[in-house]
Amino acid sequence: MGFPVGYTEVFLPKLFVHTLWFLGFIRYVIVALFSSLGLSDFLETDTVWQDTRTRTRPESPPVSALLIREILPVIKFDELVVMGDPPESCAVCLYEFEGGEEIRWLRNCRHVFHRACLDRWMDHDQKTCPLCRTPFVPDELQEEFNQRLWAASGVGDLHSEYISVPGL
Template identity: 95%
Template sequence: MGFPVGYNEVFLPKLFVHTLWFLGFVRYVIVALFSFLGLSDFLETDTVWQDTGDRTRPEKPPVSALLIREILPVIKFDELVVVGDPPESCAVCLYEFEGGEEIRWLRNCRHVFHRACLDRWMDHDQKTCPLCRTPFVPEEMQEEFNQRLWAASGVGDFHSEYISVPEL
């Protein structure tokens, strides 16, 4: 039997790898040429991500987000008292906590997040912890939360405005 002389299946990936290598080489030559000519300032070698909160933040946060913000405490990271090791970083943005930063400490699951990170999460009508999906509102406060949400949403006003009662 023996081994076949050529593999047709390997040709396409091999061509792809050589093309990528060639493009990388061309990029290297261009960068070296610009550097030699003193024009390296015109090249963007590092990708810079601009953090614009406008593009991901809704114009008007949902009513539920506003009510949840009233329930969840805002404290300074220095004031956080945790049994065991305190959290090192926010699970949303992955930045480490600093001493005077405002954080939100979730009552149900005890996770800690930067205030801005969790507020942005709630602005997208999320009602659970971004890490473990435990509801923000504790069980004992759920009934009160639902009543306040119902009253704040103006559903009762909507029905009374658009439902007409026939005259007798």
């Protein structure tokens, strides 16, 4: 059988690589020309791309996030007493825990995160663990949480007025 005489699959990648090389060469010539003319300030050679999805933070956290923060205690990593081995790193930022850092230990699933990492997660109206999606609020506190959330939203007052209107 043997090998076919012509490979179009090899030709196209070579053409693509040569095109990229040629565009890079043109960029180099333009940068050198502007630099020699003293116009290098007009070129942005050190472009910094910002990832707006991860950098944006809500101006004010949702009411639910504020209530969850009251429920989830903040402790120092040194104070964490866990059966077995304590976690080595935060699953959100991937940095290792250090002794004096503030952490939040989730009651339902027992996962541990840096306080700032979990607070940022909650600021985006997330109400579950970033790892296992277990709700932040323990079952025994869910009813109280719902009542406090209802009262804080102000909807409860409107709803009670709506119900008390005669003839409805």
